[in-house]
Amino acid sequence: MSDSSLLQVDDVSRRDALRRIALALTAVGARSLDLASAQQVHHAARSASPSGVYKAKFLNPHEYRTVARLAELIVPADERGGSAVDAGSPQFIDVLCSENEQLGRIYSGGLGWFDAWMRQHYDTSFIDATEQQQTEMLDAIVAVEEAGQESEVDSELGPGIRFFDWIRKMSVDAYYSSEIGIKDLRYQGNGAYSEYTVPKEALDFIKPLL
Amino acid sequence: MLNTPMTQGSSKSDVFDVVVVGAGAGGGTMSRVMAGKGAKVALLEAGPKLVPEEEFKEHDWPYHYDHRGAGPGGAGYFGRGKPFGFMRTTSGGWELPDEPYTIGAGSEFVWFRSRIVGGRTNHYGRMSFRLSEWDLKARDRDGVGPNWPVGYVDLAPYYDKAEKFIGVTGTHEGIPSAPDGVFHEPPPPKAHELLVQTTGKKLGIPFIANRRAVITRSINGRAACHYCGQCGRGCLTASAYSASQVDVFPALKTGNLTLLTDAMAREVLTNASGKAEGVLYIDRNTRQVKRVLGKAVVLAASTCESARILLNSKSKLFPNGLANGSGMVGRNLMDTVGLSVSGYVPALEGMPVYNTDGFGSSHLYAPWWGYNDHAKLGFPRGYHIEFGGGFRMPGVHSGHNAARRAGYGKRIKEWMRQEYGARVGFAGRGEMIPNRFSYCEIDPAIVDDWGIPVLRFHFKFSDYEWKQARHMEETFKGIIETLGGRVTGVGNAWEKSGISIGGSIIHEVGTARMGTDPRSSVLNPYCQAHEVKNLFVTDGSCFVTNPDKNPTLTINALSWRAADYLAEAMRKGDV
Numbered sequence: 001m002s003d004s005s006l007l008q009v010d011d012v013s014r015r016d017a018l019r020r021i022a023l024a025l026t027a028v029g030a031r032s033l034d035l036a037s038a039q040q041v042h043h044a045a046r047s048a049s050p051s052g053v054y055k056a057k058f059l060n061p062h063e064y065r066t067v068a069r070l071a072e073l074i075v076p077a078d079e080r081g082g083s084a085v086d087a088g089s090p091q092f093i094d095v096l097c098s099e100n101e102q103l104g105r106i107y108s109g110g111l112g113w114f115d116a117w118m119r120q121h122y123d124t125s126f127i128d129a130t131e132q133q134q135t136e137m138l139d140a141i142v143a144v145e146e147a148g149q150e151s152e153v154d155s156e157l158g159p160g161i162r163f164f165d166w167i168r169k170m171s172v173d174a175y176y177s178s179e180i181g182i183k184d185l186r187y188q189g190n191g192a193y194s195e196y197t198v199p200k201e202a203l204d205f206i207k208p209l210l
Numbered sequence: 211m212l213n214t215p216m217t218q219g220s221s222k223s224d225v226f227d228v229v230v231v232g233a234g235a236g237g238g239t240m241s242r243v244m245a246g247k248g249a250k251v252a253l254l255e256a257g258p259k260l261v262p263e264e265e266f267k268e269h270d271w272p273y274h275y276d277h278r279g280a281g282p283g284g285a286g287y288f289g290r291g292k293p294f295g296f297m298r299t300t301s302g303g304w305e306l307p308d309e310p311y312t313i314g315a316g317s318e319f320v321w322f323r324s325r326i327v328g329g330r331t332n333h334y335g336r337m338s339f340r341l342s343e344w345d346l347k348a349r350d351r352d353g354v355g356p357n358w359p360v361g362y363v364d365l366a367p368y369y370d371k372a373e374k375f376i377g378v379t380g381t382h383e384g385i386p387s388a389p390d391g392v393f394h395e396p397p398p399p400k401a402h403e404l405l406v407q408t409t410g411k412k413l414g415i416p417f418i419a420n421r422r423a424v425i426t427r428s429i430n431g432r433a434a435c436h437y438c439g440q441c442g443r444g445c446l447t448a449s450a451y452s453a454s455q456v457d458v459f460p461a462l463k464t465g466n467l468t469l470l471t472d473a474m475a476r477e478v479l480t481n482a483s484g485k486a487e488g489v490l491y492i493d494r495n496t497r498q499v500k501r502v503l504g505k506a507v508v509l510a511a512s513t514c515e516s517a518r519i520l521l522n523s524k525s526k527l528f529p530n531g532l533a534n535g536s537g538m539v540g541r542n543l544m545d546t547v548g549l550s551v552s553g554y555v556p557a558l559e560g561m562p563v564y565n566t567d568g569f570g571s572s573h574l575y576a577p578w579w580g581y582n583d584h585a586k587l588g589f590p591r592g593y594h595i596e597f598g599g600g601f602r603m604p605g606v607h608s609g610h611n612a613a614r615r616a617g618y619g620k621r622i623k624e625w626m627r628q629e630y631g632a633r634v635g636f637a638g639r640g641e642m643i644p645n646r647f648s649y650c651e652i653d654p655a656i657v658d659d660w661g662i663p664v665l666r667f668h669f670k671f672s673d674y675e676w677k678q679a680r681h682m683e684e685t686f687k688g689i690i691e692t693l694g695g696r697v698t699g700v701g702n703a704w705e706k707s708g709i710s711i712g713g714s715i716i717h718e719v720g721t722a723r724m725g726t727d728p729r730s731s732v733l734n735p736y737c738q739a740h741e742v743k744n745l746f747v748t749d750g751s752c753f754v755t756n757p758d759k760n761p762t763l764t765i766n767a768l769s770w771r772a773a774d775y776l777a778e779a780m781r782k783g784d785v
Contacts, residue, residue, distance in 0.1 A: 033447045034433045041446070042269045042438060074618045081623065088273075095276045100283035142617035168618060170287075172609035176626070177272035177279060182604050184623065185630050189567030189603055190269065192436040196397040196569065201562040206401040209557055210408045 039192040054091045057098035063111050066127045067093055070114075071171040073138060080184050084171040087178035093170050110163025117160060138164070226252040226468070227780065229489050229504030231475045231519065234329030235762045236510030236749035236769040238453030238461075239372075243773035245466035249780070252502050253458070254473040254491055256511070257301060257325030260332065260454045266444030267297045272605040280606045293322070299333045299444035301326035308659035312666040319667035320704075320713040321514060327471065328454025329512065330716065331762065333442050335571060336423040336450055337596070337639075338378040339759035340369050340389045344581060345641075348755065354590045354674070355643045358754040359726045359735040362389065368767035376451045376766060377425030377432070379569070383418050387592065388577035394426045396573060397437070400566050402558055402599045402634065403574045409692045410576060415595070415685070417574040423451035423763070424569045432456070439567020439603075450570065470502065474660050477523040477532075478507050478745065484527045486745040492660045506744040506776060506785050510769065513750040514543070514650050517721035518665050520732075520747075521652045531652075533739035538732050539722055543648045543667070544756035546717035547593065547640035547675045548710030549682040552699040553690030558599075558632040566600025566631070578758055589677040593640030593758045595686075601631040633698070636689060638682030641758045643674050644720055648712070669712035679709040717761050719750035737772035744785045748772045 033041065056064050068090045075084035097104040114126045114137075122133050129137075141164050144155045155161070175181040227249035230237045241253045272279040275296070285291030293303045302324040311321055324330045343362040349355055366389070373392040380393035396419035399407060407417040424441065428434050435449040448455035461467045472494035479488045479501065488503035509516040517540045523532035531539055578592030602608075612625040653666035687697050701707075704714040725731025728740035737752045739745040748769035750761045779785040 035436050035447070038269075038433070038436045038438070038447050042436075074613070075622060076620055078620060078623060080627070092276070092278060096280065096284040099277075100285075100288075102288065103284055138618055146617070165614070168613050169610050170284075172613040172622060173278060173280065173606040176604040176608045177606050179271070179273055182271070182273075185601070185604050185626065186563040187601055187604055188563060188565040189439045189601070190271070191565065192438055193565070194434075194436070196435075196437045196565075198398060198401055199562065199564045202401040202564050203404075205561045206404055209405055 035192060035194055042190065042192040054094075056090075056094045058104055059090070059094045059097065059107065062125070062127065063107070064090055064094065066111050066114065066125075067107070067167065069127055069134070070167050071174070073134060074168050074171040075175045081175075081180050084175045087175040087181055089171045089174035092174040093167070096170075106163065106166055110159070110166065113159045113163060224503065225488075226250045226502065226504040228252070228506045228508060228776070229502050230254065230508045230510060231489055232256075232329065232509070232511035232515070232749065233327045233453060233458050233469070234324075234510065234512060234749070235331050235453050235765045237508070238328070238331070238457030239766050239769040240508050240510060240746075240748050240773050241467055242457040242461040243770055244777065245461040245464045247773075247777050248466060249777065250466055250468075251461075252468045252470060252504060254470045254475055254489060254502065255325075255327050256474045256494075256515075257327065257329075257471065259469075259471050260301075260327040262444055262446055262448075262455060265301075266299050266446050268438060268440045268443045268446050270297060270443075272297075278606050286606060294333070294442065297440075298442050300324060301332065309664070310656065310658060311664050312653045312656055314666055314668040317668045317670065318711050319669040320711055321665075321667065321718070322713070322716045323512065323515070326454075327458055327469070328452045331451065331453040332444050334716075334762060335596075335760065336441060336762075337571075337575075337760040338373070338376070338421050338423045338763040339577075339594070340391055341365065341757055341759055341764055342387050342389050344387045345755070345757035345759065348591065348757075352584060352590045356723075356725070356730075356754050359724055359731075364735070365764075365767055365771070368771040369763070371770055372763060372766040375430070376423050376456065376763075377429055378421055378423050378763070379419065379426060380421040381419040383416075383577075385416070385418075385577055387581045388594075391421070393421070394424075396420060397426065397435075397569050399573045400568060400600055401561060401564075402555075402566070402631070403572060403597075405555075405557070405693065406597060406599075406634070406689070407574055409689055412692060413685075413688060415576050415579055415689070417576045417595075420571060420573055420575045422569065422571060425449050426569070430456075430460075435569050437565070437568055439565075439570045441570030473500075473502075474662070475511060475519055476660070476662050477519060478509070479503075480523070480525055480527065480532065480742070484742060486532075486742050492662075494660075497660075506746065506780065508746045508748055508772075508776070509751075510747070510749040513718045513721050513753075514665055514667075516747050516749055516751045517650055518652070518662075520722065522663055528741075533722070533732055533741045533745060535741050536729055536732060538730065540651050540665075541646075541649045542644040542720035542723050542754075543650055543669065543712075543718060544642045544644050544720045544753070545669075545710070545712050546715040546756060546758070546760070547642050547671070547678055547682075548637060548715045549679045549686075549700075549705055549708070550635055550637040550702050551683060551686035551690065551697060552633065552635040553686075553693070553695045553697050554629070555632050555634055555690070555693045555695035557694050558634075559628055561631055563601050563631065567603070572597050572599075587677075587681065589674050589681065591641035591643065591674070591678070591757070593638040593678060593682060595636055595638060597634065597636045599631070599634040634690065634693070634695065636686040638679070638686070639715065639717075639758050639760065640675070640678045640682065642756050643672065644755065645670065645672050650721060667713070671709055671712070676709060683708070717750075717756065719753035719756045719761055722747045722751035723754045724752045725754065736775040737768060738775070743779075746772050746776060
């Protein structure tokens with residue numbers, strides 16, 4: 001995890017700045033933007049880069065590191081993009097937990113359960129366990145989960161399965177809602193163009209199917 | 211806005227020419243046209259003012275928000291937060307805490323309200339289809355439901371006006387059930403849409419250029435679409451039509467329009483001779499009851515809200531509610547029939563990623579093609595197909611499916627890349643026939659936070675709609691299979707029973723229908739109340755039937771037509 005790729009929470013002020021750009025562009029009296037202004041705003045929105053260092057609001061340092069480790073296991077870095085941690089997953093989760101008591105309880109309880117399982121099996125916490133021990137635990141959870149709901153009901157892994165589903169979906173969300181996740185998929189929309197055309201490569205791709 | 215005329219102590223000069231209730235498609239059009247003719251207009255809006263530059267999230271990215279679009283506190287994870295997601299410019303929703311409604315036993319219905327200048331037009335889908343003669347006089351053909359008292363020849367000039375003013379894309383096709391209009395050039399089909407179009411040809415389903423209220427060349431100072439694809443978030447360039455930016459804001463510049471926001475209309479006031487003389491409303495900011503007077507009153511508060519106002523406008527002369535001698539106010543409530551099927555098409559895997567957001571929706575759609583086949587289809591009316599696909603903006607929820615299947619680890623990303631752009635979804639939007647089980651009425655036991663009696667809804671689809679929904683399901687499955695794909699889901703969250711919940715398509719119409727006979731209709735063919743000559747209703751409540759054409763364009767056209775009629779009647783001294 002590199003500091004430069006962390007997405008920070010002073011985004012709100014930056015968003016306000018974008019709003020001010022939009023307002024300034026329309027201040028002349030027109031109630032709508034023209035294409036050039038729209039391009040400027042869309043461009044400004046895309047290129048704005050985050051800064052600063054995040055200070056956790058809800059999770060304690062141990063929990064925060066555990067959430068980061070899980071995020072890294074769930075969405076690891078590869079050649080086309082960083083990990084969920086690089087995408088700011090721990091901050092994302094911490095902020096929402098700090099705003100939502102119900103979610104906070106899900107994380108406190110779930111992380112506690114993860115540590116308890118690791119202590120019972122390997123006399124350590126999740127974050128201090130070896131990678132092999134960590135993946136063994138996740139594999140066990142996923143195996144029961146894949147077997148379907150009925151096997152979950154009586155499984156001692158039940159609370160872990162339910163919590164893992166939460167941290168998994170939120171880590172994946174942190175990744176695909178981040179700049180790096182959106183770049184990973186090569187999404188091209190939400191821009192401003194003077195005309196709409198379908199590129200030749202896409203038309204060539206579809207041609208044999210028509 | 212406190213410098214507006216109030217009844218107590220008000221003089222003649224404090225009387226507006228027209229008081230309009232509701233700043234959406236119907237009220238926006240009426241206000242703009244009347245103010246443009248020089249009439250002094252008061253426009254009441256139950257919600258606040260709209261400042262698009264502050265409200266619209268058109269260009270935002272999920273990472274601009276610490277909650278990434280899941281909503282503050284992750285509301286979206288718990289089924290709370292804004293309907294259709296945080297980024298949408300929906301102001302209001304299915305449940306408004308201060309304005310409840312109730313549901314009759316055995317019914318299911320949901321009511322979406324947008325309390326803001328522009329109403330639901332700030333975020334709607336902009337699908338803009340004309341009713342055809344085939345739609346308006348359907349009873350002549352199949353004997354089901356009522357005819358409209360107007361024909362296509364009456365509406366066509368106003369569709370022309372509305373389309374020229376609003377700007378609607380399309381191509382000339384000559385399809386009887388989908389009349390051509392005055393069109394802006396549509397954007398070209400996306401690659402996956404070409405594949406769907408080819409597949410449609412094999413199945414006899416015509417996919418043609420979509421007709422949407424989005425301009426592709428500049429008109430009236432509005433810039434042409436810049437293809438960011440985020441129409442549902444509100445359009446800062448006003449290239450996508452909204453009543454706020456295209457009707458109300460320009461009308462304010464005439465100096466003839468007074469906009470009263472946070473004004474919750476309660477009832478239409480009438481004088482001893484039974485004429486409307488204004489509107490009683492509650493100022494949400496002060497909770498004061500106020501009046502605004504006018505020579506004519508136009509209700510365009512949305513289909514069910516207008517019915518509610520009429521039913522709550524009881525007096526000695528109108529004991530059953532205003533203009534309700536027929537008993538038809540609140541009756542004939544219709545929504546559109548909806549059913550969607552999603553699929554996965556392996557043939558689309560590996561397509562080079564490009565901007566498929568385009569003008570914010572599919573560039574093609576299929577108008578109803580089976581209009582000569584109803585005898586053998588077993589249901590009387592048709593539907594059109596809207597569909598989606600392509601490389602959509604990733605965000606919260608994009609990866610849940612892949613993550614759950616993968617368990618965890620590298621495979622999530624691999625599957626996301628492989629499957630990106632290979633998902634398609636088809637949605638049917640079909641005509642509902644009015645029936646006696648579907649209506650709204652005043653719930654005598656409940657008032658909202660403003661002291662106004664609330665609506666109680668009753669709703670039921672008949673076999674006509676259920677059979678149509680099954681046809682949708684089979685058709686969409688057939689398209690996906692012919693694409694070489696597999697069906698991944700039938701019915702969205704609103705359609706678990708196999709048909710959309712009433713109201714959930716947000717096309718509710720019919721609660722003050724027009725007609726030539728005052729015994730069976732509320733309004734005449736110009737949206738004028740049979741019983742109150744200076745009262746008009748120009749939202750979806752005047753609809754006689756609800757063909758598969760999304761209603762907004764027809765509301766624009768009918769409201770414009772009513773405005774011309776009202777202006778002429780006022781000139782002649784008839785109103």
